Amino acid sequence: MVESQASGVPSNDTTPAKENLSSVGEDNYGYDLYPERKGEQYKPGWKKVLLGQAGYHIDKVKCERNVYSCAKNSPLVKLMMAALRSSGCSFDIRRHVACEDCEPTVSGGYDPKLNQVVICQNMVHSEGTVQGILTHEMIHMFDYCNNKLDFKNVDHLACTEIRAANLTHCSFLSAWAQGDASPFDVKKRHQECVKTKAVASVMAVRNISAKEACDAVERVFNRCYNDLEPIGRRIRRNSYDMQKAYMEAPLYGYE
Numbered sequence: 001m002v003e004s005q006a007s008g009v010p011s012n013d014t015t016p017a018k019e020n021l022s023s024v025g026e027d028n029y030g031y032d033l034y035p036e037r038k039g040e041q042y043k044p045g046w047k048k049v050l051l052g053q054a055g056y057h058i059d060k061v062k063c064e065r066n067v068y069s070c071a072k073n074s075p076l077v078k079l080m081m082a083a084l085r086s087s088g089c090s091f092d093i094r095r096h097v098a099c100e101d102c103e104p105t106v107s108g109g110y111d112p113k114l115n116q117v118v119i120c121q122n123m124v125h126s127e128g129t130v131q132g133i134l135t136h137e138m139i140h141m142f143d144y145c146n147n148k149l150d151f152k153n154v155d156h157l158a159c160t161e162i163r164a165a166n167l168t169h170c171s172f173l174s175a176w177a178q179g180d181a182s183p184f185d186v187k188k189r190h191q192e193c194v195k196t197k198a199v200a201s202v203m204a205v206r207n208i209s210a211k212e213a214c215d216a217v218e219r220v221f222n223r224c225y226n227d228l229e230p231i232g233r234r235i236r237r238n239s240y241d242m243q244k245a246y247m248e249a250p251l252y253g254y255e
Protein backbone atom coordinates (compact mmCIF):
# COMPACT_ATOMS: atom_id res chain seq x y z
CA MET A 1 0.00 0.00 0.00
CA VAL A 2 1.22 3.42 -0.61
CA GLU A 3 3.15 3.93 2.53
CA SER A 4 0.96 6.21 4.57
CA GLN A 5 -2.30 4.54 3.78
CA ALA A 6 -2.24 0.88 3.51
CA SER A 7 0.75 -0.14 5.47
CA GLY A 8 1.30 2.51 8.05
CA VAL A 9 -0.04 2.97 11.49
CA PRO A 10 -2.88 3.22 12.22
CA SER A 11 -4.86 3.22 9.02
CA ASN A 12 -3.41 -0.08 8.26
CA ASP A 13 -4.00 -3.03 6.09
CA THR A 14 -4.25 -6.53 6.99
CA THR A 15 -5.80 -9.55 8.39
CA PRO A 16 -9.08 -9.32 10.18
CA ALA A 17 -7.75 -10.80 13.33
CA LYS A 18 -8.34 -8.50 16.22
CA GLU A 19 -8.09 -11.19 18.78
CA ASN A 20 -8.50 -10.99 22.45
CA LEU A 21 -5.97 -13.54 23.54
CA SER A 22 -8.06 -14.71 26.45
CA SER A 23 -11.28 -15.22 24.54
CA VAL A 24 -11.11 -16.19 20.92
CA GLY A 25 -14.69 -16.16 19.77
CA GLU A 26 -16.13 -15.74 16.33
CA ASP A 27 -17.45 -12.32 17.21
CA ASN A 28 -14.33 -10.77 18.64
CA TYR A 29 -12.03 -12.17 16.01
CA GLY A 30 -11.42 -8.96 14.13
CA TYR A 31 -14.47 -8.76 11.97
CA ASP A 32 -15.56 -5.65 13.83
CA LEU A 33 -13.16 -3.74 11.60
CA TYR A 34 -15.03 -4.94 8.54
CA PRO A 35 -18.72 -4.54 9.37
CA GLU A 36 -19.90 -5.70 5.96
CA ARG A 37 -18.20 -9.05 6.62
CA LYS A 38 -20.87 -9.60 9.27
CA GLY A 39 -23.67 -8.71 6.93
CA GLU A 40 -24.09 -5.27 8.44
CA GLN A 41 -23.90 -1.97 6.68
CA TYR A 42 -21.17 0.37 7.83
CA LYS A 43 -22.64 3.20 9.85
CA PRO A 44 -21.75 6.27 7.85
CA GLY A 45 -20.25 9.47 9.18
CA TRP A 46 -21.60 12.91 8.36
CA LYS A 47 -20.14 12.90 4.88
CA LYS A 48 -21.95 9.72 3.95
CA VAL A 49 -25.19 11.06 5.40
CA LEU A 50 -24.93 14.13 3.18
CA LEU A 51 -24.11 12.09 0.12
CA GLY A 52 -26.70 9.48 0.93
CA GLN A 53 -26.54 6.02 -0.57
CA ALA A 54 -25.14 7.57 -3.75
CA GLY A 55 -21.81 8.09 -1.99
CA TYR A 56 -21.56 4.42 -1.16
CA HIS A 57 -22.20 3.33 -4.71
CA ILE A 58 -19.83 5.90 -6.21
CA ASP A 59 -17.09 4.65 -3.87
CA LYS A 60 -17.85 1.08 -4.83
CA VAL A 61 -17.78 1.68 -8.57
CA LYS A 62 -14.51 3.62 -8.34
CA CYS A 63 -12.93 1.00 -6.13
CA GLU A 64 -13.93 -1.85 -8.42
CA ARG A 65 -12.65 0.07 -11.42
CA ASN A 66 -9.27 0.51 -9.69
CA VAL A 67 -9.10 -3.17 -8.79
CA TYR A 68 -9.87 -4.15 -12.35
CA SER A 69 -7.24 -1.78 -13.71
CA CYS A 70 -4.59 -3.17 -11.33
CA ALA A 71 -5.39 -6.72 -12.36
CA LYS A 72 -4.96 -5.69 -15.98
CA ASN A 73 -2.01 -3.33 -15.73
CA SER A 74 0.00 -3.71 -12.54
CA PRO A 75 3.05 -5.98 -12.97
CA LEU A 76 3.06 -6.77 -9.25
CA VAL A 77 -0.61 -7.65 -9.03
CA LYS A 78 -0.30 -9.75 -12.18
CA LEU A 79 2.74 -11.51 -10.71
CA MET A 80 0.85 -12.28 -7.51
CA MET A 81 -2.11 -13.57 -9.52
CA ALA A 82 0.22 -15.84 -11.49
CA ALA A 83 2.01 -16.99 -8.33
CA LEU A 84 -1.28 -17.87 -6.64
CA ARG A 85 -2.63 -19.75 -9.61
CA SER A 86 0.53 -21.72 -10.26
CA SER A 87 0.62 -22.69 -6.58
CA GLY A 88 -2.81 -24.22 -6.99
CA CYS A 89 -4.62 -21.36 -5.23
CA SER A 90 -7.43 -20.09 -7.40
CA PHE A 91 -7.72 -16.36 -7.93
CA ASP A 92 -10.49 -14.48 -9.64
CA ILE A 93 -10.87 -10.77 -8.90
CA ARG A 94 -14.66 -11.10 -8.90
CA ARG A 95 -14.60 -13.84 -6.29
CA HIS A 96 -11.49 -13.01 -4.26
CA VAL A 97 -11.52 -9.22 -4.01
CA ALA A 98 -14.31 -7.23 -2.37
CA CYS A 99 -14.78 -3.46 -2.17
CA GLU A 100 -16.52 -2.51 1.07
CA ASP A 101 -16.86 0.23 3.63
CA CYS A 102 -14.64 -0.38 6.65
CA GLU A 103 -13.86 1.21 9.95
CA PRO A 104 -11.61 4.23 9.32
CA THR A 105 -8.71 2.56 11.13
CA VAL A 106 -8.05 0.14 8.28
CA SER A 107 -7.69 0.56 4.53
CA GLY A 108 -7.67 -3.06 3.51
CA GLY A 109 -7.52 -6.57 4.82
CA TYR A 110 -7.49 -10.28 4.14
CA ASP A 111 -10.36 -12.42 5.34
CA PRO A 112 -9.12 -16.00 5.63
CA LYS A 113 -12.62 -17.31 6.29
CA LEU A 114 -13.87 -16.31 2.86
CA ASN A 115 -10.40 -16.21 1.30
CA GLN A 116 -11.02 -12.67 0.16
CA VAL A 117 -9.04 -9.47 -0.02
CA VAL A 118 -11.01 -6.50 1.26
CA ILE A 119 -10.35 -3.05 -0.19
CA CYS A 120 -11.85 -0.31 1.97
CA GLN A 121 -13.67 1.78 -0.60
CA ASN A 122 -14.37 4.56 1.90
CA MET A 123 -10.66 4.89 2.76
CA VAL A 124 -8.81 4.24 -0.47
CA HIS A 125 -9.33 6.28 -3.59
CA SER A 126 -6.25 6.06 -5.81
CA GLU A 127 -5.21 3.24 -8.09
CA GLY A 128 -1.66 3.34 -6.71
CA THR A 129 -2.92 2.74 -3.20
CA VAL A 130 -5.23 -0.03 -4.37
CA GLN A 131 -2.24 -1.66 -6.07
CA GLY A 132 -0.26 -1.54 -2.83
CA ILE A 133 -3.08 -2.99 -0.76
CA LEU A 134 -3.85 -5.71 -3.29
CA THR A 135 -0.21 -6.84 -3.43
CA HIS A 136 0.16 -6.76 0.34
CA GLU A 137 -3.02 -8.70 0.99
CA MET A 138 -2.30 -11.16 -1.82
CA ILE A 139 0.94 -12.04 0.00
CA HIS A 140 -1.21 -12.97 3.01
CA MET A 141 -3.46 -14.96 0.68
CA PHE A 142 -0.40 -16.71 -0.79
CA ASP A 143 0.90 -17.55 2.70
CA TYR A 144 -2.51 -18.76 3.83
CA CYS A 145 -2.73 -21.05 0.81
CA ASN A 146 0.89 -22.26 0.70
CA ASN A 147 2.35 -21.95 4.16
CA LYS A 148 -0.54 -23.23 6.26
CA LEU A 149 -0.83 -19.89 7.95
CA ASP A 150 -2.76 -19.75 11.21
CA PHE A 151 -3.84 -16.15 11.75
CA LYS A 152 -4.68 -16.91 15.38
CA ASN A 153 -1.01 -17.60 16.01
CA VAL A 154 0.71 -14.27 16.55
CA ASP A 155 4.05 -15.62 15.28
CA HIS A 156 2.41 -16.66 12.02
CA LEU A 157 0.76 -13.26 11.71
CA ALA A 158 4.08 -11.52 12.40
CA CYS A 159 5.77 -13.64 9.74
CA THR A 160 3.32 -12.84 6.97
CA GLU A 161 3.39 -9.13 7.90
CA ILE A 162 7.21 -9.17 7.73
CA ARG A 163 7.02 -10.75 4.30
CA ALA A 164 4.44 -8.27 3.04
CA ALA A 165 6.41 -5.25 4.29
CA ASN A 166 9.67 -6.69 3.02
CA LEU A 167 8.44 -7.46 -0.46
CA THR A 168 6.48 -4.31 -1.07
CA HIS A 169 6.68 -1.30 1.23
CA CYS A 170 10.14 -0.81 2.50
CA SER A 171 12.34 0.54 -0.20
CA PHE A 172 15.84 1.89 -0.25
CA LEU A 173 14.54 5.00 -1.94
CA SER A 174 12.11 5.84 0.81
CA ALA A 175 14.92 5.65 3.37
CA TRP A 176 17.11 7.74 1.07
CA ALA A 177 14.38 10.35 0.76
CA GLN A 178 14.17 10.60 4.53
CA GLY A 179 17.79 11.67 4.35
CA ASP A 180 19.22 9.14 6.68
CA ALA A 181 20.32 6.26 4.53
CA SER A 182 23.92 6.12 3.49
CA PRO A 183 24.92 3.41 1.05
CA PHE A 184 26.60 1.67 3.96
CA ASP A 185 23.61 1.15 6.16
CA VAL A 186 20.95 0.53 3.59
CA LYS A 187 20.59 -3.03 4.72
CA LYS A 188 20.07 -2.04 8.32
CA ARG A 189 17.63 0.71 7.34
CA HIS A 190 15.65 -1.70 5.28
CA GLN A 191 15.42 -4.20 8.11
CA GLU A 192 14.30 -1.49 10.52
CA CYS A 193 11.64 -0.38 8.07
CA VAL A 194 10.32 -3.93 7.75
CA LYS A 195 10.25 -4.40 11.52
CA THR A 196 8.44 -1.12 12.09
CA LYS A 197 5.84 -1.88 9.42
CA ALA A 198 5.31 -5.42 10.62
CA VAL A 199 4.84 -4.38 14.24
CA ALA A 200 2.35 -1.68 13.17
CA SER A 201 0.44 -4.16 11.02
CA VAL A 202 0.25 -6.75 13.78
CA MET A 203 -0.93 -4.15 16.26
CA ALA A 204 -3.57 -2.84 13.87
CA VAL A 205 -5.39 -6.16 14.00
CA ARG A 206 -4.58 -7.48 17.47
CA ASN A 207 -5.24 -6.24 20.94
CA ILE A 208 -1.69 -6.75 22.09
CA SER A 209 0.97 -4.46 23.48
CA ALA A 210 3.78 -3.01 21.39
CA LYS A 211 6.16 -5.20 23.36
CA GLU A 212 4.26 -8.37 22.52
CA ALA A 213 4.13 -7.40 18.85
CA CYS A 214 7.86 -6.57 18.78
CA ASP A 215 8.72 -9.83 20.50
CA ALA A 216 6.75 -11.81 17.93
CA VAL A 217 8.40 -9.96 15.03
CA GLU A 218 11.87 -10.53 16.51
CA ARG A 219 11.21 -14.24 17.09
CA VAL A 220 10.49 -14.94 13.44
CA PHE A 221 12.35 -12.10 11.75
CA ASN A 222 15.36 -13.82 10.20
CA ARG A 223 13.45 -16.71 8.76
CA CYS A 224 10.61 -14.62 7.35
CA TYR A 225 12.75 -11.70 6.16
CA ASN A 226 14.83 -14.03 4.01
CA ASP A 227 11.84 -15.77 2.49
CA LEU A 228 11.28 -13.87 -0.75
CA GLU A 229 8.63 -16.11 -2.30
CA PRO A 230 6.84 -15.42 -4.54
CA ILE A 231 8.20 -12.08 -5.70
CA GLY A 232 11.85 -13.04 -5.58
CA ARG A 233 13.32 -9.62 -5.13
CA ARG A 234 12.49 -6.77 -2.84
CA ILE A 235 10.60 -4.13 -4.71
CA ARG A 236 12.01 -0.64 -4.64
CA ARG A 237 9.66 2.11 -5.49
CA ASN A 238 10.44 4.14 -8.58
CA SER A 239 12.67 1.45 -9.92
CA TYR A 240 12.32 -1.19 -12.56
CA ASP A 241 12.13 -3.94 -9.98
CA MET A 242 8.39 -4.29 -10.37
CA GLN A 243 8.71 -4.84 -14.06
CA LYS A 244 11.74 -7.09 -13.62
CA ALA A 245 9.99 -9.25 -11.06
CA TYR A 246 7.13 -9.73 -13.47
CA MET A 247 9.44 -10.48 -16.38
CA GLU A 248 11.26 -13.07 -14.28
CA ALA A 249 8.08 -14.77 -13.11
CA PRO A 250 8.39 -17.65 -15.59
CA LEU A 251 11.83 -18.43 -14.16
CA TYR A 252 10.20 -19.15 -10.84
CA GLY A 253 7.51 -21.22 -12.47
CA TYR A 254 4.75 -18.61 -12.24
CA GLU A 255 3.04 -18.22 -15.54
Ligand SMILES: [Zn+2]
Nearest residue numbers: 013014015201
Ligand atom coordinates in the same frame (compact mmCIF):
# COMPACT_ATOMS: atom_id res chain seq x y z
ZN1 LIG B 1 -0.86 -7.25 6.36
